[in-house]
Amino acid sequence: MKANVLVIDDDYHMRVALKESLTKTGYTVFLAENGMKAINEISKRIFDLVITDVKMPHLNGIELLKHIRKEHPLLPVILVTAYGTIQDAVSVIKEGAFDYIQKPFTADTLYSTIKRAIGVNNGKIIYASKAIKDVLMKAEKVAKSDVTVLVLGESGVGKELISRFIHENSDRPKNPFVPVNCASLPENLLESELFGYEKGAFTGAYSRKMGKFEIADRGTILLDEITEMDFRLQAKLLRVLQEKEIEVVGSKYPKKIDARVIATTNRNIVKLVEEGKFREDLYYRLNVFPIYVPPLRERKEDIPELVAYFLRKHSKGMDVSISKEAMNFLMENNWKGNARELENVIARACILSNYSVIKLTDLQEMKFTQDSSRGSIREMEMKLIMDALKTCNGNRTKAASMLGKTTRTLRNKIKEYKDTGILPATEDKQWMS
Ligand SMILES: Nc1ncnc2c1ncn2[C@@H]1O[C@H](COP(=O)(O)OP(=O)(O)OP(=O)(O)O)[C@@H](O)[C@H]1O
Ligand SMILES: [Mg+2]
Incomplete structure (x- = not known):
């Protein structure tokens, strides 16, 4: 998928030069000559990045930045300034700019800054609802601390996406984010997956294996579907969380680990605790900061945004649109599989429509x-x-x-x-x- 970049500069030559070079690099570039026009562009399509000059008539770059932060909290903005002083820089970062570059700049500087900004957006969270806005505001607040977060919600609502968002907004975004699915491995394998083992720890341990906790050192470990971890391992995990050290299988000495822990579940964990299936002490240890992601059917205003986003993602660069009836159908659906199911539906409908207009029948055939x-x-x-x-x-x-x-x-x-x-x-x- 080509990224949409909006370039704003009052200088015609600068605009055109940027468009030419970014188009060659593989971006889809749109232009605006001032902040007001930029706001209009942003209301018309989904952008992955905004690059704006600071000094412009009719809403300057800083004012535009403030507007974008309020209306599109996740859209990264790069400011281009000829008057950059250190102080300016600090203040634009505080206002929420992704970064700034000073004129004159080299193509390398520009490209690497863009790459970083768009990289943050891999796993972009699309929404229009207040519910998700609140989730993200909560996530952003907790991100900067090292507090353990428990992300709750049905399958496919975006729990992993939110977890990544927390990591990316933490103080450790450059260190690894390591997801582990606790449901995918039998107990003994899960243990060595998490904590690793020494060479010779058991028959078949031919070499030292790094555990996911070690890999996540100074970064974040995501314990996905935490309730599927068996009781014995739950006790071990509790100790790791308390002592901040792990016991590598076959090693005599514990090892200090600084990994931020995020856990997710789509099950009713409170009920599992009541039923004695999940350790109460571990639950309290994990549940320091719970974030609940509501199901898609309870935030239908997100559906059109998600549809537009998934269309662009799966349209192979073609101009795929969707009929009104088909859109109504998507709005009415219950989405038991949430955003993941919606994405699959759109991906298939793109193919069925031959990448032109998705009609109701393209969805119904699939449903059938x-x-x-x-x-x-x-x-x-x-x-x-x-x-x-x-x-x-x-x-x-x-x-x-x-x-x-x-x-x-x-x-x-x-x-x-x-x-x-x-x-x-x-x-x-x-x-x-
Ligand atoms: N708000 C969103 N914006 C864009 N994509 C989304 C959004 N929510 C979910 N998705 C997409 O839907 C899919 C499922 O999201 P994710 O894996 O984060 O869900 P989950 O809650 O962890 O699901 P599960 O419980 O099944 O593991 C992913 O492909 C993700 O990119
Ligand atoms: Mg998940």
């Missing part, structure tokens, strides 16, 4: 195939699981091994069926022991 094929496979699978559970008198560990699955996978499946409504909420209670 999804409902019928995926639906029936799911139903079959659910029936197998229910049968196995009955045979094992509801013992999930036994049922899982009978089906050749891990208990965790089985639990996730049951939850998925419940969430998607295939399994009535009441019916699984007997298995939820």
Whole structure:
């Protein structure tokens, strides 16, 4: 996807020169001759970056910056100034400029600054709702501290995106951001994944393995789906959080680690604590600063923004648009899979529409195939699981091994069926022991 860059300068030659060189470098460039015109441009399309001169008639660069910070908090702004003094620089950074460059500047300086600014935007968070604005304001506030954050919300709402945002706005953005999915590995593997091992720690440990905590040293570790961590490992993690040191498997000495911890879950963690499935002490340790990301259906004003963004992302540079009926359909939908599901729908609709106009039928065809094929496979699978559970008198560990699955996978499946409504909420209670 080409990035959209808005260049603002009252000097015609400067504008044109910048446009020419940035277009060659692969950006889509739009021009404006002053701040007022820039605001108008920004209201018409989504930009990835603004590069603005400071001294201009009709709303100067600083005023424009202030406007952008208020209306588009995540749009990075680079200021170009000929009158740059250190003091100016400090004040523009304080006003929220991404950076500034002084005239005359070299192409290298320009490109590297742009790259950094747009890099921040990889994993750009699109929104129009107050709900997400509040989430981001909270996230920005907590980012600067080293406090542990617990990001809560349904699957696909953007929890990982918010976690990255916290890392990028922290004091450690240049250090690693290391996501670990706690649900994807069996217990013993998860432990060595997190804490690493020494050479010879066990049969097969042919060389030293760095754990994710070590890799995240001075950066941030994201413990994704934290509730899927087993009880024993939960105790170890608690100790790591308290002592700020890890025990590398097979090592005699603990190792100091300075990793900021963010954890996420899409499950009801309070309930899991009540049920004794998640350690209460660890929960309190993680829940220092909770951030709840509401589901898409509760912030429908984000849908048009997300649609525009995903269209641009998946349109392969072609001019794909969407019919009014199709858009209405997207607004009405319940989005159980939240932004992730919306993105998949748009990506497929782009293809089905032959990259022209997405019509209602492009969405319905997709919906139909999804409902019928995926639906029936799911139903079959659910029936197998229910049968196995009955045979094992509801013992999930036994049922899982009978089906050749891990208990965790089985639990996730049951939850998925419940969430998607295939399994009535009441019916699984007997298995939820
Ligand atoms: N506000 C948003 N703006 C742009 N993209 C978004 C937004 N929210 C979610 N997405 C996109 O949707 C997908 C899912 O987001 P993400 O992985 O952060 O969700 P999640 O809450 O961690 O999901 P899960 O619980 O399934 O792990 C990603 O591709 C992400 O880029
Ligand atoms: Mg996630």
